[in-house]
Amino acid sequence: MLKIDHLTKTFGEKVAVDDLSLRIAPGEIYGFIGHNGAGKTTTLRSVVGIQQFDAGEIVIDGVSLKADPLACKSRMAYIPDNPDLYDFMTGIKYLHFVADVFGVGAAERQARIRQYADTFELTGDLGQPIAAYSHGMKQKLALVAAWLHEPRLIIMDEPFVGLDPKASHLLKGMMREVCDRGGAIFFSTHVLEVAEKLCDKVAIIKQGRLIRAGTMEEVKGDDSLEEVFLELEAE
Amino acid sequence: MMLKLLVKKQLAEIFRTYLYDAKRNKARSKSSTILYFAFFVLIMVGLLGGVFGMTAMNMSGIISAGFGWLYYALLGLVAIFFGAFGSVFNTYSGLYLAKDNDLLLSLPIPAATIIASRLLGVYLMGLMYSAAVSVPAAVVYFLTAPFTAGALLGALLWIWLISVFVLVLSCVLGYVVARVSLKLKNKSFITVLLSLVFFGAYYFFYFRASNMIGELVTNAALYGGRIKGSAYPLYLFGRAAEGGGLAMLALAVFVLGLAALTWYLLRRSFMNIATASGAVAKTRYRERPARQRSPFAALLGKELGRFTASPGYMLNCGLGLLFAPIAGVLLLIKGRDAAALLASVFGGGTGALAVILTAALCMLAGMNDIATPSVALEGKSLWLVKSLPVDAWTVLRAKLSLQLLLTAAPTAFCALCIVIGVPMTAAETALLLAAVLTFLPFSAAACLFLGLHNVNLSWTNEIYPIKQSVSVFMAVFGTMLYTLAIAVLYFILEPAPLVYLACVAGVNAALAAALIIWLKKRGTAVFRAL
Numbered sequence: 001m002l003k004i005d006h007l008t009k010t011f012g013e014k015v016a017v018d019d020l021s022l023r024i025a026p027g028e029i030y031g032f033i034g035h036n037g038a039g040k041t042t043t044l045r046s047v048v049g050i051q052q053f054d055a056g057e058i059v060i061d062g063v064s065l066k067a068d069p070l071a072c073k074s075r076m077a078y079i080p081d082n083p084d085l086y087d088f089m090t091g092i093k094y095l096h097f098v099a100d101v102f103g104v105g106a107a108e109r110q111a112r113i114r115q116y117a118d119t120f121e122l123t124g125d126l127g128q129p130i131a132a133y134s135h136g137m138k139q140k141l142a143l144v145a146a147w148l149h150e151p152r153l154i155i156m157d158e159p160f161v162g163l164d165p166k167a168s169h170l171l172k173g174m175m176r177e178v179c180d181r182g183g184a185i186f187f188s189t190h191v192l193e194v195a196e197k198l199c200d201k202v203a204i205i206k207q208g209r210l211i212r213a214g215t216m217e218e219v220k221g222d223d224s225l226e227e228v229f230l231e232l233e234a235e
Numbered sequence: 236m237m238l239k240l241l242v243k244k245q246l247a248e249i250f251r252t253y254l255y256d257a258k259r260n261k262a263r264s265k266s267s268t269i270l271y272f273a274f275f276v277l278i279m280v281g282l283l284g285g286v287f288g289m290t291a292m293n294m295s296g297i298i299s300a301g302f303g304w305l306y307y308a309l310l311g312l313v314a315i316f317f318g319a320f321g322s323v324f325n326t327y328s329g330l331y332l333a334k335d336n337d338l339l340l341s342l343p344i345p346a347a348t349i350i351a352s353r354l355l356g357v358y359l360m361g362l363m364y365s366a367a368v369s370v371p372a373a374v375v376y377f378l379t380a381p382f383t384a385g386a387l388l389g390a391l392l393w394i395w396l397i398s399v400f401v402l403v404l405s406c407v408l409g410y411v412v413a414r415v416s417l418k419l420k421n422k423s424f425i426t427v428l429l430s431l432v433f434f435g436a437y438y439f440f441y442f443r444a445s446n447m448i449g450e451l452v453t454n455a456a457l458y459g460g461r462i463k464g465s466a467y468p469l470y471l472f473g474r475a476a477e478g479g480g481l482a483m484l485a486l487a488v489f490v491l492g493l494a495a496l497t498w499y500l501l502r503r504s505f506m507n508i509a510t511a512s513g514a515v516a517k518t519r520y521r522e523r524p525a526r527q528r529s530p531f532a533a534l535l536g537k538e539l540g541r542f543t544a545s546p547g548y549m550l551n552c553g554l555g556l557l558f559a560p561i562a563g564v565l566l567l568i569k570g571r572d573a574a575a576l577l578a579s580v581f582g583g584g585t586g587a588l589a590v591i592l593t594a595a596l597c598m599l600a601g602m603n604d605i606a607t608p609s610v611a612l613e614g615k616s617l618w619l620v621k622s623l624p625v626d627a628w629t630v631l632r633a634k635l636s637l638q639l640l641l642t643a644a645p646t647a648f649c650a651l652c653i654v655i656g657v658p659m660t661a662a663e664t665a666l667l668l669a670a671v672l673t674f675l676p677f678s679a680a681a682c683l684f685l686g687l688h689n690v691n692l693s694w695t696n697e698i699y700p701i702k703q704s705v706s707v708f709m710a711v712f713g714t715m716l717y718t719l720a721i722a723v724l725y726f727i728l729e730p731a732p733l734v735y736l737a738c739v740a741g742v743n744a745a746l747a748a749a750l751i752i753w754l755k756k757r758g759t760a761v762f763r764a765l
Contacts, residue, residue, distance in 0.1 A: 050621035052764060073624035084615035086537065088544035092520060099525075100533030101623045106525040114522070127520035 001026045001153055001184040002047065007056035009042050016042040017053070018208035024153075024186055024201070027179045031199035032188040033229060039208040040188040041081060044157050047186070048078040061152055074102065077146035081157040081188075083138040087131040091122065091141050094130060095148065102149035109148060116144040119170055135162040143171060154178060156187035160194060172198055196225040204232055237344055241352035253705065271705065278712050279367060287313070288371035298379040302459040304482075308473030310372035311397055318365030318401035319408075326357050326409025335695040340506075350505050354402065357409075360703075361401035369394045373476070389478030396475075396490045403490070403497045410504065530625050534633035535640075541612060542605060542637065548612075551702050555602030559645035562599055563652030566592075570656030586732025587725070589663040592653055593736060594722035596667075597674045600646045601714030605638040606682040607707050610762070611690050611700035617765060627759035631683060635754070638679040646671060666736035670721075673743035678714055680750035685710045687754075687761045 002024040009017040017039045024030045034040050045051035047058055049069045058065040060072040086094055092113070099109040117123040120140040130138065139162045146154060154175070160168050175185045175198070189195050195202055196216065202225070203213035211232055212219050220228045247254065253271040255262055263271070290313070297306040339349050373390040380386070450458075463470045468489075474482035528536070542548055566573070577588045613620065620630050650671055654664055685706040694700055701707065725735055 045618075048622045050618050070624045070626060073622065076622075078618075078622040080618050082615070085619070086541070086616055088541050089537070093540065096525060097533050097537055098623070100528045101530045101625055103530070104527070106527045109527075110522070110525045124520060 001028070001061060002186060003057075003059040004043070004047065005057040005059075007043065007046060007053055007058065009039075009046060009051065009053040015208050017046070020056070020205070020208070020210050022203055022210065022213060024184050026152075026182045026184055028200045029175055029179055029185045029198055030187070031195035031202040032186065032205065033190070033192065033195055033202060033225075034188075034205035035233060038205045040205055041157055042208075043205070044078075044155050044186070044188060045080075048076060048155050049073055050078075074149075075152045077149070077151040077154045079139075079142045079146050079154075079156045079159055081161065083135075083142040085130050085138055085142060087129065090129050091126040091133070094141065095126070095145055098145040099148050104149050112148050112150075113144065116147050119174075120144060120167055136164060136167070139163055140167060143174075147174065150181075151178075152183045154183065154185050154187075156185070158189060159187055160189065160191060168194075192224075192226045192229060196220070204229060206233065238348045238351055241339070241344070241348060242355055244352070246355075275708070278708070279363065282712060282715070283364075283367035284371050287317075287368045288375065290368075291372045291375035295375055295379045296453075297459075298376060300456060300459075302456070303376060303380055303477045304470055304473030304479075305459045305462065306376065306473070307372065307393065307476035308462075308469050310368060311393065311472055311476065314365040314368035314372070314397050315401055315404070317368050318361045318398065319404045326405040326412075346505055347502055350501055354406070354501075357405055358398065358402045361405055362398040365397050365401045366394060369397050376476075383478065385478030385480075387478075389476050389483055392483055392487065393476035396486055399494050400490050403493050406497050406501060410501070530623075531629055531633060534620075534625065534630060535636055538609060538633050538637040541609075542641075545697060545701070547698055547701050548605075548608070552605045552608065552707075553603050553641065555599050556641060556645050558602060559596070559599045559649040562595070563645075563649035566649070567652045567656040570653065571658065574657050574659075585657075585659045585663060588657065589659050589667050590725045590732055590735060591722055592657065593667050593670045593739065594718050596646065596649055596653070596671050597678075597721060598715065598718040599649065600642050600671065600675055601678050601718055603638060603642045603678075604682045604707060604710040604714070605641060606634050606679055607686040607710040608700040608704065609634040609637070609683070610686045610765075611692060611694065611704065611706075612697065614692050614694060614697075614700075617692055621763075621765075627762045628755055631754055631758055631762060634686075635679050635683050635751075638682060639675055642675055642679070646675065662733055663736070666733055666740065669740040670736050670743060673740045673747060677743045677747035677750065680747055680754060681713070682710050683754060684750050684758065685713070687758050690765055692765065 002022070004020060004022040007017050007020045008015070020039070020043060022030075032040050032043070042051060046053045047060075047065070049065055049072060058072075061075050063071045063075070065072045086097070089097065095113050095117075096109070099113075104112070113126075114123070117126060120143065122137065122140050122144065125133070125137060130141065133141065139159075143159070146156075159171060163171065172194075175187075178185060179200075199216060201213070201215050202219050204211050204219070212228075216225070219225070223231075253263070253268055253275070287310075291306075291310060294306055294309065297303070297309075336349070340346065373394060376390065377386070471479075471482040471485050475486040542553070574585060574588050577591065578585065650668055653659075653667070659667070689705050691700060691704065721739055725732075728735075730738075
């Protein structure tokens, strides 16, 4: 589903991502962990095509991101760490905007908006301007928008930040459903307990370099993910 | 110390593009910064200072007649109106809507320090515009009247007090708008409406004043005596600039007293307004049948939504939408008289009239620079359009199209009024329309071209990309200079009007084509790299 080969991105002198390679197969929830500034967000932004990179190749569902970025983007959805949405729109206008751009038909979008907005108990607030939303509500709206076009691959940067416990629980269920349908999820998190319970595979990044990746068992063995992570960070 | 830090932050934001090269992601060199500031000063001093300097020269007869106070009083009023006109829209958004208000209020910084640093930006803008009138007024005064130290002191005090008074006026209006906004649902349109009422009053006064100036110059003694008798404060206002001791004291006490009162009221109300969420009733969502639009239509709708959601955006970048129809109606009523007047001045047929009207209509259309701040206004939500499956050209085309579509309708209406109301030959009419129609895509493309340079996406107040960026500055004054050049070159070169208008249309079309090609090729790359 997602193939990253030798991805490298520098900002001036600083190497943010250094020769990173990863494979994510259909049906996998893939966690991406690392300390602040390790290169997680830069990697995720490169994958969704909003960050130009210096070297490497990213292939999504068999399509090269460099060769056909629009085809790749139409198969994906992205939720950044801080959902800065269009504050001047109402929630429903924003959802229609995203649905229009992804070419989601009128009947399908209506059904999906109803389904996901109800799931997150957001329906009553869809007529409100986004400027009036709390951080958590914006995050929920971004999630509804991301699920609208039934993407094959969902990229999320710290998706659980700002969500209440119920919404976090619902999101985990929705992530699993995407994978059960043959899709994949690639997300970054600092909550190692969540990663440990939810992810099929996990990758640890340090100073832009991938230091460990594989199934949860391969990465942590008999220890907890937290212990392994702290041990690797200390090295 | 704290104030110094905040003021530094505020100034760094206002003059960011003068000091920082976003393209290279580093500070500008000293020479480049000096060049930027020199260009800014040239525009302010050369263009605005020149226009008001000429006005002051025309009024210098009043000084020679011994009524220097009347001369200063009249130009002082113009300076106050011009200054308030230039800075009034900064106050509301700069003071109450700054995105970092919450952050700064959460820090151990006194609210008064935050207000003071915010007001500095408003004050500088008011000073800039009011000084464009008051400084040339003082210069012309000293060219006409004998120089004395007292008169110099008076003029300096007068210039400063005017800028303080402009700040007071801006604060009062900003406060009223903020109060009204808290209670309103359609606050954008109400704010625009209120502002337009202000504009209307401003222009009514300004045009009446322009007509009165000639009369005043010839009958300075008569009117001077009357004004001094019936409007003594106005006499003191002008007399202070001439160095009258009592007048200087009275003016200083009055203006500084008002400023102190404004400061007191602002300090008392700032926290309430800046942190209020408003008492507007919540809109309950009701599902309605959905309609699928193309990605381009969705992006165009998004741009229109952003434009209509911001009073500052509408007022600063869309004034032509209002002025073009007004000019059209005026031409319908007075077009024949204006044509006769111009024919008597320039002689010959209606060729010169066609050129002047072309330049005027282009200038009105050029008052819309909606596309210029549209890129920077993406701000922190830029990730959205970049992550969606739309190519950069579609995004830019939506920005370009909004300006083009919004400008086309009022310009077409004005052009229609010209066709009906002003006598011209069929060929002149056709070429006027061709020149104006080719100007629209040229100005829209030029605005977007400028908007793609020096993009600042990390603003804390939308007034910076809308009003204070170098790109907007260049779009506004560049268009003004270009359209002025259309008229001025005609009178310098004296070509055949039809040939000249055809050339203007040709140049417009060529520039539009070149800019659109740039936008498609280089502009999209610039946008992708943001």
